[in-house]
Amino acid sequence: MANTIPRHRELFIRTGLVCFGLAAGVVLVEGFLRAREALTNTSSANETVERATLRLHIASDDPVLKYELRPGAAVERDGTIYRVNAQGFRANHDVQLEKRGKRRILLLGDSVAFGLGVDYEDTFGQLIERQLTANGMPTEVLNLSVLGYKTSQEVRMLERRGWQLNPDAVILAFCLNDFDDFSGELPLFDPSGRLPRGGYQRLPPRRLGSIELPEPMPLLDRSLLFRKLSGRLRVDYYRWIGTDRALRKEVAEAISRLGKLLSEHGIPGLVAIFPLLHQLDDYQYEDIHQFIASEALAAGLSVADLTAAFRSERTEVLRVRPGDVLHLSKVGHAITARALIRCTADAGLRCPQT
Secondary structure (H helix, E strand, C coil), X not given: CCCCCCHHHHHHHHHHHHHHHHHHHHHHHHHHHHHHHHHCCCHHHHHHXXXXXXXXXXXXXXXXCCEEECCCCEEEXXXXXXXXXXXXXXXXXXXXXXXXXXXXXXEECCHHHHCCCCCHHHCHHHHHHHHHHHCCCCEEEEECCCCCCCXXXXXXXXXXXXXXXXXXXXXXXXXXXXXXCCCCCHHHHCHHHCCXXXXXXXXXXXXXXXXXXXXXXXXXXXXXXXXXXXXXXXXXXXXXXHCCHHXXXXXXXXXXXXXXXXXXXXXXXXXXXXXXXXXXXXXCCHHHHHHHHHHHHHCCCEEEXXXXXXXXXXHHHHECCCCCCCCECHHHHHHHHHHHHHHHCCCCCCCCCC
């Protein structure tokens, strides 16, 4: 009679083979991911950006600002040259305090209004300046935007640098990441931010149903495969920060302060709300836009929501680079300028009803 393997032993062997196969598969996938990461290692590119960032910025003695643009800097980053004038903001020339018959508009914002990846002449601020001047309204648009700033820092920049420029009007460019100040620039000047160098935003929590996974998970997070799989459990970053009560309160207070400052100086203000460049025809963040708009109107500021204007073009064309849902291409800046020219042509920055 032929030897037969007991059923329980056969089951044990088969289970062991399956487990071995799964483990071998995991090891192979992990090895492949690590090899691919080594081949596409971006550390040198990150170091280049970091060096450019350090040349473009200086630490600020203001605890709110934390860092500012470096006066007189001229830095190339990702193929674009950024020049900072003697007054400490992006421009190809220094600015006289006297307006010499020109209307002067200050632009407050972060890297979107700054014009990351776009030549200075092609930023929407400069396009508005040229168009208004060509229309018989001599205008200067001075761009006080700084990479990585959030709303409270932008308002503080107005207090710190803006008033000495004698503005006639102020535009605040609001983007959905302005609830948060974590950026690629911050860790270089504020290590307490606890964001890894080279990062540009905090990681939202990983949730499995109603369960929030611990963060970090030191042993498991060593695995690239685990990080990629568990990354699919992370909640939407922009909704996470845009609905956070504490962050909303901070933004609301900053907008309210801006309204009070402008009212005290008798200057009109406009909040331009920039959408994420993603699924604009089925946009998922309108409630966050409405929150910002209501806070701005309550503060006595005009509002221009740019979502509808951007729907005239494909998102791929609006983005400065593939996958970037924040920063505008040259085309995106041109569309922004066309949308805002109707508001900026009015002395009170009142936008016509559409």
